[in-house]
Amino acid sequence: MRNWIDIAGLNDIPKRGARVVKTTLGCVAIFRTDDDKVYAIDDTCPHKKGPLSEGIVHGASVTCPLHNWVFDLETGMAQGEDVGQVATFDTQVLNGRILLEASRLAARSAA
Amino acid sequence: MTQKLVIIGAGMASGRLLEELFELAPDAYDVTLFGAEPRGNYNRIMLSPVLAGEKCYDDIVTHDADWYREHGVTCRFGEAVDKIDRAQKLVITANGATSYDKLVIATGSASFLIPVAGNDLPGVVGFRDLDDVTAMLQAAQAPAGKAVVIGGGLLGLEAAAALNEQGMDVTVLHLMGHLMDRQLDPAAGYLLQQELQRRGIKVNCKAHTKAILGKDQVDAVLMEDGTVHGADLVVMAAGIRPEVRLANDAGLHVERGIVVDDTLLTSDPDVFAVGECVEHDRTVYGLVAPLFDMAKVLAQTLIGQPAGFVAPAVSTKLKVTGVDLFSVGDFAEGPEREEIVFRDPGRGIYKRIILRDNRIIGTVMYGDTADSSWLFAKLKSGEDISDIRDTLIFGPAFPAGAPTDPLATIAALPDDAEICGCNGICKGAIVTAIGKGATDLAALKATTKASASCGSCTGLVEQVLASTLGDTFVIPAAQPICGCTDMTHEDLRRMIKSQSLKTMPAVMQECGWKTSCGCHTCRPALNYYLLAEWPLDYADDAQSRFVNERNHANIQKDGTYSVLPRMWGGMTTPDELRAIADAADKYDVPAVKVTGGQRIDLLGVKKQDLPHMWADLNEAGMVSGHAYSKGLRTVKTCVGTDFCRFGTQDSTGLGIKLEKLLWGSWTPHKVKLAVSGCPRNCAEATCKDVGIICVDSGFEISVGGAAGMELKETEALAKVATEQEAIELTVAFIQLYREHARYLDRAYKWVAKVGLDWVKERVVEDLAERAALCERFELSQSVYRKDPWAEQATPAFQRDKWSALADLTLEAAE
Ligand SMILES: Cc1cc2nc3c(=O)[nH]c(=O)nc-3n(C[C@H](O)[C@H](O)[C@H](O)COP(=O)(O)OP(=O)(O)OC[C@H]3O[C@@H](n4cnc5c(N)ncnc54)[C@H](O)[C@@H]3O)c2cc1C
Ligand code: SF4
Ligand code: FES
Numbered sequence: 001m002r003n004w005i006d007i008a009g010l011n012d013i014p015k016r017g018a019r020v021v022k023t024t025l026g027c028v029a030i031f032r033t034d035d036d037k038v039y040a041i042d043d044t045c046p047h048k049k050g051p052l053s054e055g056i057v058h059g060a061s062v063t064c065p066l067h068n069w070v071f072d073l074e075t076g077m078a079q080g081e082d083v084g085q086v087a088t089f090d091t092q093v094l095n096g097r098i099l100l101e102a103s104r105l106a107a108r109s110a111a
Numbered sequence: 112m113t114q115k116l117v118i119i120g121a122g123m124a125s126g127r128l129l130e131e132l133f134e135l136a137p138d139a140y141d142v143t144l145f146g147a148e149p150r151g152n153y154n155r156i157m158l159s160p161v162l163a164g165e166k167c168y169d170d171i172v173t174h175d176a177d178w179y180r181e182h183g184v185t186c187r188f189g190e191a192v193d194k195i196d197r198a199q200k201l202v203i204t205a206n207g208a209t210s211y212d213k214l215v216i217a218t219g220s221a222s223f224l225i226p227v228a229g230n231d232l233p234g235v236v237g238f239r240d241l242d243d244v245t246a247m248l249q250a251a252q253a254p255a256g257k258a259v260v261i262g263g264g265l266l267g268l269e270a271a272a273a274l275n276e277q278g279m280d281v282t283v284l285h286l287m288g289h290l291m292d293r294q295l296d297p298a299a300g301y302l303l304q305q306e307l308q309r310r311g312i313k314v315n316c317k318a319h320t321k322a323i324l325g326k327d328q329v330d331a332v333l334m335e336d337g338t339v340h341g342a343d344l345v346v347m348a349a350g351i352r353p354e355v356r357l358a359n360d361a362g363l364h365v366e367r368g369i370v371v372d373d374t375l376l377t378s379d380p381d382v383f384a385v386g387e388c389v390e391h392d393r394t395v396y397g398l399v400a401p402l403f404d405m406a407k408v409l410a411q412t413l414i415g416q417p418a419g420f421v422a423p424a425v426s427t428k429l430k431v432t433g434v435d436l437f438s439v440g441d442f443a444e445g446p447e448r449e450e451i452v453f454r455d456p457g458r459g460i461y462k463r464i465i466l467r468d469n470r471i472i473g474t475v476m477y478g479d480t481a482d483s484s485w486l487f488a489k490l491k492s493g494e495d496i497s498d499i500r501d502t503l504i505f506g507p508a509f510p511a512g513a514p515t516d517p518l519a520t521i522a523a524l525p526d527d528a529e530i531c532g533c534n535g536i537c538k539g540a541i542v543t544a545i546g547k548g549a550t551d552l553a554a555l556k557a558t559t560k561a562s563a564s565c566g567s568c569t570g571l572v573e574q575v576l577a578s579t580l581g582d583t584f585v586i587p588a589a590q591p592i593c594g595c596t597d598m599t600h601e602d603l604r605r606m607i608k609s610q611s612l613k614t615m616p617a618v619m620q621e622c623g624w625k626t627s628c629g630c631h632t633c634r635p636a637l638n639y640y641l642l643a644e645w646p647l648d649y650a651d652d653a654q655s656r657f658v659n660e661r662n663h664a665n666i667q668k669d670g671t672y673s674v675l676p677r678m679w680g681g682m683t684t685p686d687e688l689r690a691i692a693d694a695a696d697k698y699d700v701p702a703v704k705v706t707g708g709q710r711i712d713l714l715g716v717k718k719q720d721l722p723h724m725w726a727d728l729n730e731a732g733m734v735s736g737h738a739y740s741k742g743l744r745t746v747k748t749c750v751g752t753d754f755c756r757f758g759t760q761d762s763t764g765l766g767i768k769l770e771k772l773l774w775g776s777w778t779p780h781k782v783k784l785a786v787s788g789c790p791r792n793c794a795e796a797t798c799k800d801v802g803i804i805c806v807d808s809g810f811e812i813s814v815g816g817a818a819g820m821e822l823k824e825t826e827a828l829a830k831v832a833t834e835q836e837a838i839e840l841t842v843a844f845i846q847l848y849r850e851h852a853r854y855l856d857r858a859y860k861w862v863a864k865v866g867l868d869w870v871k872e873r874v875v876e877d878l879a880e881r882a883a884l885c886e887r888f889e890l891s892q893s894v895y896r897k898d899p900w901a902e903q904a905t906p907a908f909q910r911d912k913w914s915a916l917a918d919l920t921l922e923a924a925e
Contacts, residue, residue: 048668
């Protein structure tokens with residue numbers, strides 16, 4: 001089942017920026033790129049738990065604010081030499097609103 | 112009996128529909144065509160050239176009276192349909208009712224009037240039909256007329272360029288950050304803006320219109336920020352809205368447009384819709400190509416042939432004479448997508464191709480669109496381009512493999528571009544000297560003095576040598592800032608200055624960036640260079656700053672922050688201490704620490720508490736200590752003559768004065784100062800970026816100290832007699848550092864690179880230069896000497912920045 005939740009307006013997030021959504025499983029970071037694509041990934045860096053939502057967003061990547069690991073926003077994979085991955089969630093933008101696909105969030109909390 | 116087909120709207124879509132229909136089955140229907148405009152169909156697209164005076168109305172008529180007569184169409188032009196009665200299958204106009212068997216709605220769109228006061232004043236026009244154009248041409252008759260165009264999209268820019276051709280003084284107001292934001296990326300938008308400005312059109316992006324002013328006629332447009340633009344004519348080109356009123360009233364299914372299926376059928380089995388008023392598969396269209404496809408499908412549907420409309424890829428070209436621009440498909444960035452970017456700053460060319468799985472999914476081209484149709488064809492066919500990937504961006508004519516010239520940027524600079532800022536040497540002078548035999552760096556230094564001073568332009572001088580001499584000169588490898596560019600920090604600073612580059616897209620274009628929006632290494636550096644060079648013009652970009660500077664607090668390893676209020680010169684009061692203690696209690700601060708910079712740090716604060724804590728501290732008169740910034744941190748002082756028996760001068764007072772002058776300024780790296788009241792040096796001034804030691808006869812100023820990973824003692828800069836001079840020297844030194852150092856070089860590193868003598872010449876010996884440096888510093892401080900806490904503790908900021916976007920914990924718990 002797909003469970004789309006309207007979480008905010010596109011303009012609530014600055015371009016090349018991010019904000020978080022609180023869930024029972026911790027924060028999910030919602031990113032908006034320079035060209036208005038929206039991505040959602042786990043906010044917690046697998047290296048030493050840096051908040052990815054506070055990183056610098058460039059292209060479709062984010063750089064962790066603590067030690068500069070770079071993550072691909074679509075796959076959640078760490079880039080370059082670093083090895084790690086964060087969970088990703090589907091999003092879509094409809095009429096200026098951001099929708100987050102939350103079935104996995106709910107499923108994980110139920111388990 | 113032949114069926115009666117009634118069509119509402121004599122525009123481009125219905126025009127094409129009739130052509131297709133008569134081609135397939137000339138006698139299938141008895142056609143009646145209603146049109147609100149008092150004329151038949153014409154090529155609406157060509158209204159721009161008509162407005163520009165390049166064409167006249169007769170040139171653009173597509174269907175004239177003869178054509179309608181020959182095909183037996185009953186024309187009811189100048190007669191708007193007011194109502195559709197679906198039950199009785201009638202359309203109603205002012206002249207009465209007409210019955211139909213099948214109905215086609217082809218009402219197009221209407222200009223969107225932005226909802227501000229005064230949008231209905233005479234002199235405010237849309238840009239949709241011939242009457243609008245006639246009204247605009249009328250307004251352009253008046254000598255020295257001013258036009259304001261609201262909207263910097265396709266329509267608005269065509270109107271602006273045309274009105275400019277007609278001799279009007281034109282200003283474009285665009286809401287978004289760059290022109291044609293729906294079709295272009297920021298880099299191409301920037302080039303377009305430059306071209307329009309070169310023609311004398313004023314362009315304001317991020318422009319929020321508040322109201323249109325005037326009594327019986329427009330005379331100005333008022334912006335949210337209070338700016339007023341005088342206007343005799345206001346063109347509303349901020350978008351179009353599908354014209355769906357009739358369909359709505361008739362109870363058809365309407366979303367943004369009239370909803371149709373693949374056969375163009377609406378929710379009523381006898382009513383079809385075609386053109387811009389239609390919504391198909393959640394998409395509405397604003398360009399003719401897909402509408403013509405619809406017209407073809409509808410003609411087939413009407414005579415019972417099976418056909419289905421498939422959403423096509425649409426491309427955009429701006430029809431402004433002399434502007435080459437092309438955009439198609441999806442040009443957003445994304446992982447799994449690869450982009451190929453080509454920039455030729457010299458010729459003002461930008462091309463970008465976006466690939467996914469080795470197939471073209473989008474392209475943007477500016478300045479040279481010769482290959483656009485070739486690329487568009489490849490996009491539509493979806494063919495695998497792996498074989499020609501490397502040369503794709505150079506077009507079909509490309510032979511094989513010749514890489515672009517990395518020196519193109521330099522070669523393209525005009526002769527009067529300043530290369531060496533210290534000695535004011537322009538490119539032309541260097542080229543001349545090379546011609547006279549100065550063929551290496553040393554010879555050039557000796558003959559022209561280029562790069563003979565601070566040396567930061569060495570890279571550029573070498574590139575001038577290389578571009579002038581060709582292969583005979585080999586550039587020593589220099590370290591570029593990052594993988595996004597070949598430029599070094601020094602090259603970049605010089606380009607920003609000499610080419611007056613004032614925005615990030617401008618720098619990235621002119622300096623040949625290879626990525627579309629940089630990376631975490633170059634963006635913070637660029638942001639600093641731009642704000643240091645153009646304090647008044649450049650708007651600081653929070654998204655290009657590291658987290659600490661964006662959130663005005665130091666992030667700790669567990670994601671909490673530390674908050675540290677300023678204590679001027681290390682002085683505080685019981686009231687301040689109480690306020691700090693109260694804040695520590697109220698927000699449950701786990702640790703309170705006295706720092707080495709003579710102030711108090713509150714550690715372990717949660718992000719959402721930051722603005723509230725700041726507001727409390729502001730309330731008690733305290734401001735941010737910038738303990739997180741590449742900027743002025745602290746000015747440590749000792750108690751000096753106030754209390755110490757050894758004190759020679761008021762070291763505390765001087766420290767406070769300096770801190771009040773310098774706070775808020777951004778610098779390449781952090782800056783720490785200290786002032787000691789005598790050579791016993793209790794404030795440890797000799798390991799600071801600037802240290803002042805008071806003596807009986809005045810003030811000894813030394814610079815370039817550090818006590819971090821490297822330990823360095825300061826070196827003497829000068830000794831001066833008065834406090835005023837001590838302040839001026841300090842400010843001038845810091846400004847010189849701001850203007851010349853590489854981002855993230857501490858002052859001592861920079862001094863080691865340029866040499867202390869070079870610094871002394873400017874700051875100590877040359878009094879005029881010293882004064883100019885102080886003046887430039889003050890200019891910058893007029894923008895940046897402010898408390899970020901006060902600014903960000905406001906309710907608006909709290910909502911938009913500090914809180915979570917949404918809280919799903921409640922829902923998920925159900
Ligand atoms: C200045 C300008 C430049 C353009 N440039 C380009 C371009 O370069 N490339 C491109 O592809 N497209 C361009 N377009 C867009 C293109 O013209 C439209 O997509 C196209 O005209 C839409 O066709 P349509 O038949 O749906 O609507 P229209 O051509 O607008 O026709 C609709 C007609 O219906 C009439 N009408 C509305 N309501 C009623 C009613 N109740 N009763 C009777 N009649 C009614 C209207 O008066 C109008 O005449 C441009 C448009 C403009 C205005
Ligand atoms: S530096 Fe000199 S004046 Fe200042 S406190 Fe120490 S001894 Fe006193
Ligand atoms: S915590 Fe993210 S890189 Fe170290």
